[in-house]
Amino acid sequence: MFNTREVAIRVLSEVQDKGKFSNKALQEYSQIDMSLEDKRLLRELVYGVLENRMYIDNIIKSASNVRMKKIHPMILQILRVGIYQIGFMDRIPAHAAIDESVKLAKKYGHKGTIGYVNGVLRKIDREREKFFLTEIPKNMEELSVRYSHPGFLVDLWIKQFGFEFTKELLKANNTRPLLNIRVNTLKIDRENLLDKLGKYDLQLIRGELSRDCIKVLNPENITDSKEFKEGFFTIQDESSMLVTEISEPKEKDLILDVCSAPGGKATHMAQRMNDKGKIIARDLYTQKIKLIMENCKRLGINIIEGQVYDAGIFDESLRDKVDVCLVDAPCSGFGLLRRKPDIKFNRKSEDLETLVEIQSQILSNSAGYVKSGGKLIYSTCTLNKNENLDQVQNFLIRNPEFMLTPIELPRDIVLSETQKYGYIELYPHIHGTDGFFIAKMTRK
Incomplete structure (x- = not known):
């Protein structure tokens, strides 16, 4: 029988060593008999360590006489969970966190690792002021460590948004969303x-x-x-719901969602259309289309037709026929770090250029589907101008028959001054939503 902290180190191990997403790894342990309080503790330990992993690892490097690469992977996870409890969870006494960590070291290590885990954690507890950072970060490197975001991403955001904006964004990314x-x-x-x-x-x-x-x-x-x-x-996050608000789908429209899975935006549009008209929801994989159609069945939606199709290949049969084409593009996902902190460690700077090329190809294809007077909606769940505004502006240069169209939201809500120019950018620390970008273009 696993205890809560043991499940936490196993989940963290699967996230790091097997590349699983944290929510999927947690789901696999959801059948374990746990109280509601223990389930809450498990989620806090897993997400707390992932959100602060670089910071915690910096503490381990300072407190340990063993190099990080030499520490057994499970012992490393035990140390991370122990340090998180000592430094970030006031309701758990340090001695309890240390004792539980030592018990886990007995199970997953050997005699030497028991003393090692005990010694490192007690040293950190005794010298908290030395190990836990209190000074305000002054540069990119300090921001990266303090808020546990990879240096290339912090550097990118500072260049695009400025230092103070980036600092507040990083802080918000380490909070828990509703x-x-x-x-x-x-x-x-x-x-x-x-x-x-x-x-x-x-x-x-x-x-x-x-x-x-x-x-x-x-x-x-x-x-x-x-x-x-x-x-x-x-x-569905409220930021994603805004795609439908901005698209303004109508009954009897023909809608094409070229990258649809898991179908949240397509099913929302179907609601607004009172389940009248037609929505073609496409994705690359049969399993993802199956998921979309299962959601449709549960929600009582009949107008969505799921199709396995590669958005990077143009479909001549739909040329100039679509009222609204939605391109919810594959992206780096940097707007989701509050919900999926493991994305920070799965993305590399070189990935971004490839994604920009894929987005560009999908946008170019999608332009050909939109009828005269129809709408092309481009959205991502990331915060990166290269994937967002720059992508749209480059598309408009290549496709002058399209233009950005002012965005009007219900109840005259103004989220950003850029709405009048046809796009909005949403940020966790400003809007309380996932980081998101939506552009509304109309074919002349």
Whole structure:
């Protein structure tokens, strides 16, 4: 029988050594018999270590007489979890964190590692002021270590956004976002869903940017609820919901979503169309299309047709036929670091150039699908001008028949001064959403 800290080190090991996403690795251990309090502790330990891994590793390098590469992988995870508890969790006494770490070292190490883990953690606890940084970061390298973001990304953001903006963005990336759910208006309205979910003692807040959004402060087991299984809501960040607000799909429209999985934006558009018209939802893999169609079945949506298709190849059969073409492009995902902190360690600077080329090809193909007067929507869940505004501007130079179109949001919401120019950029530390970019273009 695993205890909570043991599950945490196993999940962290699978994330680092097997390249699994943290949410998927946690899901695999979800069947273990744990109390709600232990499940919360598990998530905090896993995400806390991932969010602060570079910072924690810097402490290990300073406190240990063994080089990082020489530390056994499981012992390294034990140290990380122990240090996180000592330095970041006031409610757990340091002696308890150390004792539990030593017990795990007995199980996963040998006699020498038991004393090593005990000695390193006790040294860090005794000399906290030495090991835990208190000075305000003054340069790129200090920002990178303090907020555990790779140097190439911090450097990129400083160049694009400035030092102070980047510092606040990094801090926000290490906070925990609220779960956002989207009301399925084909089955229920927001107020009635609030009433139904309120019976589960859930703490709920109405989203301010999308009229279909509800934010959940304590979402444990919400997908086990009758309301979820019957398709009254689905999980989607409010930033993604804005794609539908900006696209303004209408009944009887023909919509093409060229990179659709898992189908959140396509199903939201279907809601706004009152399930009348047609949406073609495409993706590269059969399994992803199957997931889209399963979501459609649960939500009671009939107008979506799933197709396995490569967005990088032009489909002549759809030339000049589409009212709205959505390009939710494959991207670096740097806007999702609050939800998927492991992305920080999976992306390399050289990946970005390849992604920009892929996005450019998909955008060029998608332009040919849009009818005269139709809309082309380009969105990403990243914060990188090369993948966002620069990508759109380069596309417009190559395709002068398209133009950016001013964005008007419900209730005259103004998220950014750039709305009047046809695009918006969303940031965790400013808007409280995932980092996101949306551009609205119209074919003349």
